[in-house]
Amino acid sequence: MRALQCLLLLFSIHFTQSLKFLAYNPLVGMSHASYINKIAEILYDAGHEITMVSPPMSGRTKMTYPRNWTVISIPMAKEDIATAARDGESASHIYWKYKSVFDFMKIIESVTNAGVKQCDVTLNHPGLLDSLRAEKFNGAFAEPFDFCGFGLIYLVGIKSYAMTMTVPASDNTLRITGLPPMTAFVPGMTSTFGEKMTLMQRIINTVVVAMSGEFMAAQWKKYQSTFDKVDPQFPLMEEIINNSSLYLVNSDVISDFPRITTHKIVEAGGITLGLSNGTLDEYWDSILSLRPFTVLLSFGTVAKASVMPDEYKKSIREAFKRFPDVTFIWKYEDPSHGISKGIPNIIESTFVPQKELFNDARLTAFITHGGAGSMVEFLHAGVPVIVVPLAGEQSRVGPLIERLGTGVKVLRKDLDNPDVLTDAIHNIVYDTKYKSAAVLISGRLKDQPFSAKERVLKNMVFMAKHGPLHFLNHHGMEMSLFSMYAIDVYLILLISIIILISLFLFIIYTGIRALLRIVKKRMEKRNIKKEK
Incomplete structure (x- = not known):
């Protein structure tokens, strides 16, 4: 009972x-x-x-x-x-x-x-x-x-x-x-700048943020x-x-x-992170064991790699060919293109178990467009990245990754130059500072108080x-920017200071003139006495 x-x-x-x-x-x-x-x-x-x-x-x-x-x-x-x-x-x-x-x-x-x-x-x-x-x-x-x-x-x-x-x-x-605009030190969503901007970059950032707000x-x-x-x-x-x-x-x-x-x-x-146990099936497990290093390339679901310009594809293939000790897993939507043909270290697939790959220590790096979902995943997993921003808010990810020290940025327009991508891959694969920074950020994310x-x-x-x-x-939500930034207050203070300084200068000026008049009169009196 x-x-x-x-x-x-x-x-x-x-x-x-x-x-x-x-x-x-x-x-x-x-x-x-x-x-x-x-x-x-x-x-x-x-x-x-x-x-x-x-x-x-x-x-x-x-x-x-x-x-x-x-x-x-x-x-x-x-x-x-x-x-x-x-x-x-x-x-x-x-x-x-x-x-x-x-x-x-x-x-x-x-x-x-x-x-x-x-x-x-x-x-x-x-x-x-x-x-x-x-x-x-x-x-x-x-x-x-x-x-x-x-x-x-x-x-x-x-x-x-x-x-x-x-x-x-x-x-x-x-x-x-x-909140007041912070365009002087916070990049806008579509900005290509970091937090340390020149005067011209601050102007561009302010204008773009204002335009996007009105849009x-x-x-x-x-x-x-x-x-x-x-x-x-x-x-x-x-x-x-x-x-x-x-x-x-x-x-x-x-x-x-x-x-x-x-x-x-x-x-x-981080709320969208799945509870993956990090295990891979036999096929993907064998892929990660083919060579000392493994790099994953994926541009997400919207920006299909299969429709990128042909010069980009040729450049990426050429860059990958230069690293025989690296396995490149390329998420590619159209197998009929034969994107990996003739290059043994490229593994193409229409689907990749991204989360499981991130949780495997054998994955060396990730080449990405910098989508919000992928960014959360690779930061929490501690995987170094090469970011190739394509559009929208992805533009902001490049400078952010450079700030965190967890990767390097390659501009989309440079994808047609295999040397640029080659340098980026060489740095991210062989320079351990990126992996160290990625592990540090991952640890901070996992050990947050809440x-x-x-x-x-x-x-x-x-x-x-x-x-x-x-x-x-x-x-402040009900105030104009003029009032919220206390511009009116600063103007009154500035005017008051100008008035006080002007008054002070006027007093000094008047005092000096009076003093000069006194001195002049005394000099005139002395001259008169001497003449007598």
Whole structure:
């Protein structure tokens, strides 16, 4: 009887502590979907209920849900089916032809246009809004890659919600939280500079950050008319986004550029790391034992190596051929190209067990485009890298890796020069300082006082229980840059100092003139006496 009472007590405690969360997870890309999925897993495994709304925005992204939570699948907008396939293929080519931030904006704008169409389908899905309102959620979270999630959260009536970011704290995240621009010492998301910038680089960084901020603001405004159709009293999107209680960013203070922060920003870098036991099957185990050194080359899922310019392929093959004691594993999507033909130390594969390879000490280095997901993995695994930034936020990774000392940067335009890649490979393979730095950073990440999982769980639960967390908003969010930077104060002080200095100089000037007059009169008197 007592055992039954204890069981009922435990059940009642679990029941009363269980919270209900709504997750908006648009299937726009595997890294984005996996990040939202992982936050949901953390909450679900802690005993909380998850309802996930997953509208498709890319026909290529297929997500499996390892936990038994409620998933509401939304049909894809008819106009987006052909567009998604075309844009997905176009994005792969844009990465290899990327010239400036404007090319990246084209990708974002394309995704936004598709998102607006899909949002109309999602919000008008039969019974969706009524069924979600009936759940009485305690909290919610969504990513601003698709702003429809925040409109949905508002229409359902959820007051406590978090903004999640698959990338590190971006310029727009800092802007939304009311943090002042830090363009003098923090590189923007698409910047190619490090933290130590020249005057001209600071000017460029400031201009690009301002442009990207205005561009993203223009993107979320495109959703406004869709929400106004559902609720004519719908507030401005900017107001809803600014009212987010927390901002979960995919970065870590140990492995990012230092910056000013607020209590609303939660560092969640590393939550997507899988629990791999580090073991490889017989085939991959034998590959790692072929030569003294092994290097993995992968440019992710979007920037396909198979569509890179032919001159890049020839250059990479030539560079690899110069290292007979190194096995190069090349993730390559089209076997019919025969990319490894005639070069015995190249092992090509359409799929590589990346996490398992990272956890094997025989992997010497990693050649990557610097995607956010891969970066988290190789930093935690302690693997030295050669970063070849292709587009967007990847541009920032090169200077960051050089700052950490865990690798070297090769510009994409230099991929057609085998000598540049040869020098980079020689340094990363034979110079042990990169491995030492990578192991040091890995140790720091693993030995942090609080894990990313703990930070996410505790902050999200606190938000759901005690939110909305508007008390974390500092007054600076309501101030203009002129006032927030105390420019008005400094101007008044400067004017006051100028007035005081002017007054002081005037007094000295007047005193000297009076003194000169006295001296002159005395001199005149002496001259008169002498004449007499």
